[in-house]
Amino acid sequence: MTAGAIWVLLTIIAELSFTSLNIFGDAASEQGEFIDDAFVLLMLLAIPILTFVITMIGYVFFKFRAKGDELEDSAPTRTHTKWVGFWLIWTTVLCLVVIVHPGYTGLLEIRQTSAEEPDLTVNVTGRRWQWMYEYEGRGVQLLMKDDTLVLPNHSLIRFNITAEDQDVIHSFWIPAFRMKIDAVPGLTTYMDVNTTEIGHFNDDVNFRVQCAELCGKDHSLMFTRVEVVEPAEFEQWITNR
């Protein structure tokens, strides 16, 4: 009874603390908002489990501690069928629910633009240890490690991603968009992003491309600064390149 009350109290405190935090800032893409929603839902579901485990550890620690000189073991407990059944059923149901939502429904959400014509296509190639970009049909390439990847706001951007032959696997990740996909030699993967916020790496380090697959010595330096600007400014940038 006491343990139950502590569990409920801890859960309420933890859920309220979590919902009042904005750990990663706001996402800068529509897909990022879906992913943040999924993350928040999974956290809200996970918190009661965490507080339950903490409460039970604390409860048995105090309840069953040795008192005085009584040091012998109590009678062994083999199993508790009701508890085992209860635990198996609700954890199985919870797993199945999150596979469907936000798992499968989330995948549909971030893939819903795949049949649309993008406003901009960027072909991305990874190599140890830098990213290279080609703005398809716009005559612009970014081949230097210090180049900034400039993107238009309020646009559907499709990244076609691969890695050079004879290279290793990399992973193309833009934290501000919450999107990431592997860059594999001999294979082209893609990632769609609907940009929703202007931003620059200098103000928010989430505006960067970062390799997210350990690929050797300079893996941590395999990043590109990202800047999202208004479409008119983007067109001007393209013209001036």
Ligand SMILES: [Cu+2]
């Ligand atoms: Cu890498």
